[in-house]
Amino acid sequence: MYSAHHVAWAHMEGEKKFGRAARSRRRASITRTLFRRCAERAQLLVHDEPTSARAGGGRVREIPLDAITATLEPGRAREFDSEFRPLPRMRKRWLRVWVAEHTGPGLGPIEVVQVGETFAVRDGHHRVSVARARGARTIDAIVA
Numbered sequence: 001m002y003s004a005h006h007v008a009w010a011h012m013e014g015e016k017k018f019g020r021a022a023r024s025r026r027r028a029s030i031t032r033t034l035f036r037r038c039a040e041r042a043q044l045l046v047h048d049e050p051t052s053a054r055a056g057g058g059r060v061r062e063i064p065l066d067a068i069t070a071t072l073e074p075g076r077a078r079e080f081d082s083e084f085r086p087l088p089r090m091r092k093r094w095l096r097v098w099v100a101e102h103t104g105p106g107l108g109p110i111e112v113v114q115v116g117e118t119f120a121v122r123d124g125h126h127r128v129s130v131a132r133a134r135g136a137r138t139i140d141a142i143v144a
Contacts, residue, residue, distance in 0.1 A: 007103050014098030017133040018091055025085035044077040044084070045070035047120040049113060058144040060109050063119060065132055065139055070120035072113060084129040097126040098133075109140040119143070 049072045068084070071077055079087050086094050100107055110124025119141070121128060131139045 007099060010099045010102035011095060013102070014095045014130075017098065017130075018086070018094050021085045021129065021133050022088050022091075025081050025083075025087075028081070028083075028085075044080050044082050045120075046074050046077045047072060047113070047115050049120075049122070058111070058142045060140055060142050062138045063112065063141045063143065065128065065137060067118050068112065068121060068128055068139075069118040070115060071125065072120050072122045073125075076121070076125045080125055080129060084125070084132050086126075086129050090126070094126055094129060097130050101127070101130055101134075109142050111144070112141045113144045 047070045069082070071080075079090055097107065107124075107127055110127050111122040112119040112124075113122060122144070124139075124141075128139065
C-alpha cells in the first residue's frame with residue numbers, strides 16, 4: 001500500500017504535468033491562430049466504429065502511442081486535441097487517472113479499434129493523455 005506522502009507527491013507531479021499539457025495545447029492554438037494554420041489538423045479525428053469491431057473479443061497488445069490518432073466518440077474530440085492534450089476543465093479526472101497510474105496497479109488496458117495503420121480510442125482517452133504526458137512510447141490496449 002502506498003503512503004499518504006506518496007499519493008500527495010503523485011498528485012503534485014500530476015498537477016505539474018497537467019499544467020504543462022494544458023499550456024502546450026494553448027500555445028499550439030495561439031500559434032495556429034497567429035499563422036492562420038488549419039485548426040482541423042489540431043482536432044482529434046473521429047471515426048465511426050466498424051461493425052466488425054463491435055463484437056469485442058480483441059486481444060491485449062502493446063501499441064505505440066503515436067499510432068493513436070483518433071477517437072470513436074465525437075464528444076472526446078472536443079476534450080482532447082490531436083496530441084491528446086486535455087482541456088483545462090478536464091483537470092480533476094485527468095489528475096485522478098495520473099494518481100491511479102502512479103500509486104496503484106494501473107487502470108488496465110485501453111480499448112482501441114485499428115483503422116489502417118493507426119488506432120481510434122473507444123475507451124481510455126485520459127489514460128492515453130496521461131501516458132503521453134509521462135513520456136511513455138507505448139500503451140497496453142485491447143485491439144478490436
